[in-house]
Amino acid sequence: MQSYPVGDTPLVPVGSHCILELYDCPTNLLNNPEFIEQALVEAAYRAKSTLLKEISHHFEPFGVTALALLAESHISIHTWPEYGYIAVDIFTCGQHTEPQKACKYLVQTFQASKHVLLTLPRGKLSPQVQKKLEESLFLATSER
Incomplete structure (x- = not known):
């Protein structure tokens, strides 16, 4: 059974998906909706993407979720101030975007002492690339 699309479509990725984990961030930054919204807007700019709309919600007693709708897809930020953690x-899709630059900016802006970045190609990939991706993700989840 194949887990990748079959057909005459060219074997090309359509975009890049970055999963960024930030650890040991200052609590005051993670519970500040205005600061997080500004960081979200700047991250969209750094990714060379087009910001269409943003929305955020401040949870009680703490925590913020902020979302940016981009012409090229999206950025989401979820904070847990009690743990110093941000997900x-x-x-982003398109050849012009640079989501890794947005990630680097967010690591610095939220003063994370540790971070983990996983970057995945999105779209139709060659069977060889798809197999390597599936194997690496399986290994990463199996080692827990």
């Missing part, structure tokens, strides 16, 4: 998701 970021950046998906």
Whole structure:
């Protein structure tokens, strides 16, 4: 059974999906909706993407979720101030975007002492690339 699309479509990725984990961030930054919204807008700019709309929600007693709708897809930021932790998701399509630059900016802006970045190609990939991707993801999840 194949887990990749079959057909005459060219074997090309359509975009890049970055999963960014930020650790040991200052609590005051993670519970500040205005600061997070500004970081979100700047991250969209750094990714060379087109910001269409943003929305955020401040949870009680703490935590913020902020989303940016991009012409090229989206950026989401979810904070857990009580753990000093932020989960970021950046998906951009198009050859002009640079989501890794947005990730680097967010690591610096939120003063993370540790971070993990996983970058995945999105779209139709060659069977060889798809197999390597599936194997690496399986290994990463199996080692827990």
